[in-house]
Amino acid sequence: MYEHLSDLAQRLGRHMAEHSPKGLPTHFGDELLEAFPQESRKTLGLALAELEADGLVTLSHVLGPHLPRVRTTVELFIASDPAITGHDPVEDSVVLARLLLDQPELGGNARKLEEAAGWERRRFNPAFALLIPCVHDGRVRKSLQDDYPTMGILLADEDLVELRRYVQRNSQ
Amino acid sequence: MIRFTHNGRPFDASRFAADIEAKAIALGMQALEEKARGAAASIVDPETGRHADVFVDRLSGNRVAIRTTGSPAFARLLEERLGVDPGKVQVMNAADGAAHPKVYLAHASEDKDRVRPVAEYLMANGVDVWFDEWEIEPGDSLRQKMEEGLGSMTHFVVVLTETSIAKPWVAKEIDVGLVQQVGGKSRFVPLVVDLDPAKLSPFLQAMLFLKIDPASQADLKGLVDRLHGVSRKPALGAAPRYVQTAPSGLEGWSPAAVAVGKHVVETSAHALAVDPLVTLEDLTAALDIAADDLRIAMLDLTDGGYLRELNVSGHYAPQPALFVDFDEAFMPFSPSEDARTLANRMVTGEERAADTQRLAEVLGWEPRRMNSAICYLERVGAIKSRHALASAPWRAVQLVRTDETLRFARNHG
Numbered sequence: 001m002y003e004h005l006s007d008l009a010q011r012l013g014r015h016m017a018e019h020s021p022k023g024l025p026t027h028f029g030d031e032l033l034e035a036f037p038q039e040s041r042k043t044l045g046l047a048l049a050e051l052e053a054d055g056l057v058t059l060s061h062v063l064g065p066h067l068p069r070v071r072t073t074v075e076l077f078i079a080s081d082p083a084i085t086g087h088d089p090v091e092d093s094v095v096l097a098r099l100l101l102d103q104p105e106l107g108g109n110a111r112k113l114e115e116a117a118g119w120e121r122r123r124f125n126p127a128f129a130l131l132i133p134c135v136h137d138g139r140v141r142k143s144l145q146d147d148y149p150t151m152g153i154l155l156a157d158e159d160l161v162e163l164r165r166y167v168q169r170n171s172q
Numbered sequence: 173m174i175r176f177t178h179n180g181r182p183f184d185a186s187r188f189a190a191d192i193e194a195k196a197i198a199l200g201m202q203a204l205e206e207k208a209r210g211a212a213a214s215i216v217d218p219e220t221g222r223h224a225d226v227f228v229d230r231l232s233g234n235r236v237a238i239r240t241t242g243s244p245a246f247a248r249l250l251e252e253r254l255g256v257d258p259g260k261v262q263v264m265n266a267a268d269g270a271a272h273p274k275v276y277l278a279h280a281s282e283d284k285d286r287v288r289p290v291a292e293y294l295m296a297n298g299v300d301v302w303f304d305e306w307e308i309e310p311g312d313s314l315r316q317k318m319e320e321g322l323g324s325m326t327h328f329v330v331v332l333t334e335t336s337i338a339k340p341w342v343a344k345e346i347d348v349g350l351v352q353q354v355g356g357k358s359r360f361v362p363l364v365v366d367l368d369p370a371k372l373s374p375f376l377q378a379m380l381f382l383k384i385d386p387a388s389q390a391d392l393k394g395l396v397d398r399l400h401g402v403s404r405k406p407a408l409g410a411a412p413r414y415v416q417t418a419p420s421g422l423e424g425w426s427p428a429a430v431a432v433g434k435h436v437v438e439t440s441a442h443a444l445a446v447d448p449l450v451t452l453e454d455l456t457a458a459l460d461i462a463a464d465d466l467r468i469a470m471l472d473l474t475d476g477g478y479l480r481e482l483n484v485s486g487h488y489a490p491q492p493a494l495f496v497d498f499d500e501a502f503m504p505f506s507p508s509e510d511a512r513t514l515a516n517r518m519v520t521g522e523e524r525a526a527d528t529q530r531l532a533e534v535l536g537w538e539p540r541r542m543n544s545a546i547c548y549l550e551r552v553g554a555i556k557s558r559h560a561l562a563s564a565p566w567r568a569v570q571l572v573r574t575d576e577t578l579r580f581a582r583n584h585g
Contacts, residue, residue, distance in 0.1 A: 001559035003445035003489075014562040083560035083569040086527065 002079060008043060009050040012036065016057070016072050017080035023125035024146060028070040041067060051076070074149075077126035085123045092119070092127035094170050097163045100131070104155040107135075110148040125149055134162040201230060208238050209553040209576075211253040219243035223583050225552045226250070227264075229477035229493045237477050239264050273399045274300045276325040276358075278345040280336035286365060287331050290386050290395075297396040322348055327399055329361045332372065332381070346376075361398065422501050428461045428469035433478065433498040435459055436490050442565040443499075443543035446489045449482070492547035499544045510537070510545035515554055515581040518573040525558065525570045532566075539565035546571065554580035 002010060015035055020026040032044055039047075044067060051057045056076040059068040078089050099116055100106060106113045114124045129149035132140055139154040153159070205228040212226035224242025231237055238254075239262045240247055247261040254261075275294060279287045284305065291303040302321035308314065322328070328349030336342045353360040362381040369377060382398070384391035422430055435458055439448050455466055470488060473479040478494040481487065499507050517535065518526055532542040546567045549555040554576045557568035 001445075002561050005561070007562075007564075010562040014560070017561070080561050082558035083563050086525075086570070088525075088558055088570075 005050050005054065006047060008036075008039060009047040012044065012047045013051050013056055013076055014080050014083070016070070017076050018084055020072060020077070021122060022147065023077055023081075023122045024129075024149060025074070026072050028072070030067050032067055032070070041065065054079075074126055074129040078130075081123075081126060085120075087123050089126035089130060090170055092117075092123065093130040094167055096124075096127050097131055097134075097167045100155060101160060101163055101167070104160060107153040107155045109152050110150065114148075121147070131163065131166065134166050135159045201236065204228075204236055205230075205553070208236075208250075208254060212240070212250055217242040217246040218249070219245055223579060225580075227493070227496075227551045228553070229491070229551070231475060231477045237262065272298050272300045273326045274302065274324055275327045275329050275399060276302045276321050276349070277329050277331065278336075278342055278349065279331040280333065280339045280342055282335045283331060283333050283365075286333070286386050290331070290363075290384075290392065293392045294396060294399070297393075299396060299399050318345075322352065325352070325358050327359045327361055328352055329363060329399075331363050331365055332376070333365050333367055334371070337367070337371065337373075361395075363395070420501065421497060426465070426469055426472060428459075428465040429472045431459050431461060432466070432469050432473060433494055434502045436479070437495060437498040437502055440490065440495070440540065442539045442567075443490075443495045443547065444564060444567060446482075448490075450488050452486050492551050495544045495547045496551055503541075503544070505537075505541045505544070507544040507548040510541060511548035511552075511554070512581070512584040514542075514545045514571075515549060515577050516585065518555070518571060519578050519581045521573075525572045528566045528568055528571055531571065543567040549577075549580070552580065 005013070012032065015032075016026065016028055019028075032048075033039075033041060036044060048057065048059060048068060048070060052059050054075070056073060056079055058071045058073060060071070061068045074089070081087060081089050096113065096117060099113065103116070106116055110128065113128065114121065117124055117127075119127075125148060132149055132153065135153045135155065136159060139156060139159065141151040141153070143151050145151060155163070208228050209226060212224070216222060217224045220243065224240050224246050226242075227237075227239045229237045229239065238250070238260065240250065241264050242250075244263050247263050248258065250261045251258055277287065277291055277294075288303070288305075291301045291306075294301050302325060304318070304321075307321060308317045328345075330336070330342065330346055330349060349358070349360050352358040360379070362376055362379055364372070364381050364383045365386060369381070369383070372381075382391075382395060384395060386392070422433070425433070432455060435455065436448060436450060437443075439450075441447055452466065452470065455461070455470075456463065459466070461469070470479065473494070474481055474488070476493070478491050478497070479488045480491055482489055496507050499505070513535065514531070517531060528542065528546070532539065535542070537545075543566065546555070546557065549571075550557060554574075556572040556574055558570035558572060559567075560569045563569045
């Protein structure tokens with residue numbers, strides 16, 4: 001499934017997902033050179049470009065002899081978590097969506113939704129992040145924090161319809 | 173300023189369209205696979221009364237091949253259900269779908285109570301019997317019905333007893349049976365029941381007849397074996413490997429294709445997606461095959477969904493179907509048997525999603541063997557696999573059981 005990615009790109013992606021303790025988009029830079037001492041800046045840069053082409057990271061290029069600044073995306077967790085947490089974020093997001101359809105008020109507080117799911121934060125956050133595009137941007141709480149993808153979502157009827165369709169699309 | 177990006181890069185309309193097209197094709201292929209498997213799931217093979225395995229393999233050029241281990245009759249039903257032309261579903265082992273023998277059972281009506289258990293035993297063992305009391309309804313034309321029965325039979329069986337040998341009607345039926353035998357339309361099988369063979373006509377005495385006791389299971393089984401053409405000769409063994417051109421299960425492939433497939437599976441370390449990556453140059457060096465034969469073999473295997481050509485021309489990687497079929501012939505394990513073992517293990521386990529490595533450890537299998545069994549189960553749609561980055565040497569990090577797993581395990585239990 002990921003065989004089109006080079007071995008280094010796969011290991012690099014896996015490393016970054018493993019070093020995102022909360023399952024949130026995380027920044028990396030030249031510390032990747034230390035984590036992969038056998039690799040050159042050039043080969044790491046190429047591998048990062050591969051990951052970017054698949055939407056697993058976004059890159060911001062900087063001046064000087066540095067690796068680009070890397071920001072992981074939720075796609076990276078989808079691609080890695082079955083091997084890290086033992087869970088599939090997409091499948092988990094369907095469980096969360098069903099919870100929200102049953103009890104929409106849980107969406108207003110990410111912590112309460114997390115408690116209702118009963119999962120570790122590392123497992124919860126990627127699944128929750130996948131549901132955010134189902135909700136109108138104006139109803140996604142934007143407070144500055146680094147615990148959850150958002151502190152909460154307020155669910156209007158049209159969001160519930162989107163969530164229901166999300167469940168239909170992704171149910172096995 | 174608003175900056176649009178796609179996969180982290182500035183928006184490019186043609187690249188975006190290409191991505192959408194690739195995604196749409198992938199979804200279409202997936203839908204086709206699901207439709208084929210779904211249709212197959214609802215059909216029971218009329219020959220065996222069980223579900224048959226259906227393999228959906230992706231071919232180059234956005235095509236799929238649908239193959240089944242079921243009988244030709246099952247394949248035709250599946251084609252009807254899918255709305256595709258006859259012959260589109262390939263039967264993998266056509267010999268398994270041999271037609272049932274059809275027997276016309278001639279007898280005296282006074283012997284009906286002795287003959288009926290014979291007819292029932294034959295029916296229960298795959299022999300289609302024309303037995304008058306099952307075929308003729310009140311008001312039917314007796315002659316017309318009997319002619320219909322005689323016309324479609326593969327065997328004419330006459331039950332010879334003290335009573336029947338004196339019946340003019342049975343004698344007429346025997347005449348018809350003998351004419352059919354002479355014309356090569358059917359075989360004539362006389363059954364002698366509670367009768368001294370010396371009382372038979374000289375003509376019938378000269379024929380090879382079966383003396384049976386309708387109450388004896390052994391006698392009835394002997395009759396069934398004879399009607400099914402089971403030989404009394406010992407089974408024919410496989411020819412020595414050094415004289416075989418195509419191993420069992422790989423008939424239909426050219427010798428060059430078999431050699432390539434054998435080389436690929438034997439040099440694969442873990443049966444992963446690009447394991448091994450082979451080039452025409454590698455294969456030319458490793459195999460003593462003429463260049464044109466090799467090119468045609470690669471084309472055959474690629475068209476068949478067993479190899480795929482990578483983006484670099486002349487570079488090939490194995491598809492799951494290659495491991496499923498060629499491992500069976502050339503590796504010291506059997507993917508089909510391992511798939512059954514693995515599916516049974518999964519349905520009896522507690523977890524819906526099982527860790528691949530742990531399962532392999534429990535079964536005592538190396539990744540190469542485990543991955544081959546995974547290929548088999550994925551190919552028949554019996555499991556869902558979870559993939560992850562850097563998960564080598566496993567094809568999937570977790571195997572998820574579904575209702576299809578349960579059905580597969582039950583069918584092959």
